[in-house]
Amino acid sequence: MASRPARCGLVRSRAQTTLRFEVLHVRGQCLHVFHGYGVVDAGAHAAHQAMALDVLNLVLGRACDKGRVEFWSDKHSESRIYDENERATETDKKAGPGYGDLLAERIRANADASKLTDFEKFVLDRGYMFATEADLKAGYDRKWKANHGIALTLEEFTAEAECRGRKLDTLQEVYRVISEHIKAGRLTAGALMDYAYYAWCLRKPEAIIAYQIGTGKDTPVHQKWAVNNCSQEITEAEARVAVCEEFGFEVSRVRIIGTPYYDATDWNFIRFDCAGRCWLMKNASLYPVYE
Secondary structure, three states, X not given: OOOOOOOOOOOOOOOOOEEEEEEEOOOOOOOEEEEOOEOOOOOOOOOOOOEOOEEEOEXXXXXXXXXXXXEEEOOOOOOEEEEHHHHHHHHHHHOOOOHHHHHHHXXXXXXXXXXXXXXXXXXXXXXXXXOOHHHHHHHHHHHHHHHOOOOOOHHHHHHHHXXXXXXXXXXXXXXXXXXXXXXXXXXXXXXXXXXXXHOOOOOOHHHOOEEEEEOOOOOHHHOEEEEOOOOOEOOHHHHHHHHHHHHOOOHHHEEEEEEEEEEEOOEEEEEEEEOOEEEEEEOOEEEEOOO
């Protein structure tokens, strides 16, 4: 193992048997490995959906020429090869590039980058997701409606979630819960697009809860609400540590209310009481809760 050349300069000792790392792999162009949580996306921008990537006994990860990536492991004696070029060749044999990919290439070749229309920007950003012209137009219609404060229908919400491979039995219930928050003025109509696109709480509709964090003047319209978009549950003990480390509360005086959610330092939702006051930690910000 030690005799293998490391072309990218990354060499790990065999004693380093367990690493937790993050991979950002943008459409086969590169592989980055670092500690923490991982986000995997095939688009032009990150998909905002985090997943934990635990790989046991990773010893060496090496980015070779022309998209070839090799991994060696103490647990697996054989070399495991991932070749982006081979995968692309196999894909090409099964089906050619989709309509969105072809249109994006035409835009890159012919359009003035400083004068792109909203539709052209959408195609460059998300065109790869759509195989047909009808799918692409439907995707843009959903984006346009969300940007103009028009709520998606259940069918549109489902299509937006499923076009990224999220075919879940919970989508109808998630849609119902979000729609109730919209009717109550806690969310705007565009939230339906956000929850579908970023996969917020799609597997756990019961996590989409809200707390009032601002008082109204005369009507509920002026009230401010915080609605959860994180579905990663943690224990009460972990939640107490999180709020105390972040905001300096005394651990013994913190009482967690309901289910705490925490995925990252800037993606969390923890309701708690301390010294007779009601608080909410949401995405690294602290709010007083009015009940």
